[in-house]
C-alpha cells in the first residue's frame with residue numbers, strides 16, 4: 001500500500017510539470033484539493049484517499065492516450081451584455097486554436113427559435129444540431145467545418161430540447177473526452193445550462209464593453225468563476241482598472257474596432273488572417289495556452305507565439 005501511495009506522489013509530481021491540477025485529478029481519480037496538497041508537499045501521503053486504490057482498481061491514467069489531457073482547454077466565451085462580439089470571438093478563436101491542436105469543438109449554446117448567429121456566420125447546414133446529439137448521434141452531431149474544427153450547433157428551435165441542462169451536461173462530458181479543446185459560445189443569460197457550461201470550463205473569456213449597468217451584472221456573474229482562468233476582452237480602454245477590480249483578473253486584452261469584421265460575418269467568413277480582430281484573437285490564444293507551456297507545447301507551435309510577446 002505504501003508503495004502504491006509513494007508511486008502516486010511521484011506520478012502527481014511528474015504530471016504537474018505539464019498538467020493542471022484539474023487534469024491530474026481527473027486522470028488519477030483524485031480531488032483537485034488532494035492533487036494540490038500533494039504537489040505543494042502539504043499532504044501526508046498516507047492520508048490521501050485515492051478512490052481507485054480503495055476499490056482495488058488501478059487509477060485511470062490517461063496521460064499517454066492519443067488525446068492527452070495536458071493540452072485540453074475548455075473555454076467559455078461569455079458576457080454581461082448583448083452584441084459585444086461573443087460569437088465572433090468564439091468562432092475565430094476556435095479556428096486559431098484548431099491551427100495548433102488536433103481537434104477543436106465549438107459549441108453554440110445560444111438557444112432560441114430559428115437558426116442562431118453562428119449557424120449563419122459559419123454557413124452551417126440545417127442539420128446536424130444538438131437535437132441530433134440528444135437523439136444519440138454522438139460525434140455525428142458535430143459538423144466538420146474544417147479539418148480539425150468541429151461545430152455543434154444549437155438546435156434551430158430551442159423547444160426541441162426538453163431537458164436543456166441535462167443535455168448540456170452530456171454534451172460537455174462527451175466533448176471533454178473527445179476533443180483537445182472545447183469552446184462555448186454562451187448567450188447573455190444566467191440559465192442553468194449556461195452555468196453548467198461554465199462549471200465544465202477551466203478558462204472563462206469575458207467580452208466587455210464597459211458600460212455601468214454591464215459592470216454591475218459582471219460583478220454578480222464573476223461569483224460563478226472564482227477558480228477559473230479569467231481573461232477579459234475589453235472594448236473601452238477607459239475602464240481597464242474597474243474591470244480588473246470587478247473580475248479579479250490581471251489579463252485584459254483590448255478589442256480593436258475592426259470595421260471589416262461585420263462585413264466578414266455578413267459574408268459568412270472568418271476574420272481576415274492579418275486583421276486587427278484576428279491579431280487580438282491571436283493574443284487571446286497566447287494568453288489561454290501560456291501558463292503551463294512546456295517542451296511539448298513548443299512542439300505544437302506555441303513557442304513562436306510566446307517569443308513574439
Ligand SMILES: Nc1ncnc2c1ncn2[C@@H]1O[C@H](COP(=O)(O)OP(=O)(O)OP(=O)(O)O)[C@@H](O)[C@H]1O
Pocket residue numbers: 079081082083084085086087088089110117187188255256257258259261262263265277
Ligand atoms: N471588435 C469589433 N469591431 C467591429 N465590429 C464588431 C466588433 N465586435 C463585434 N462587432 C460587430 O458586432 C456585431 C455583433 O457581433 P457578435 O454577433 O459576435 O456579438 P454577440 O456578442 O455574439 O451578439 P449576441 O448578443 O447577438 O449573441 C457584429 O455585426 C460584429 O461585426
Ligand SMILES: [Mg+2]
Pocket residue numbers: 086087088110117
Ligand atoms: Mg452571439
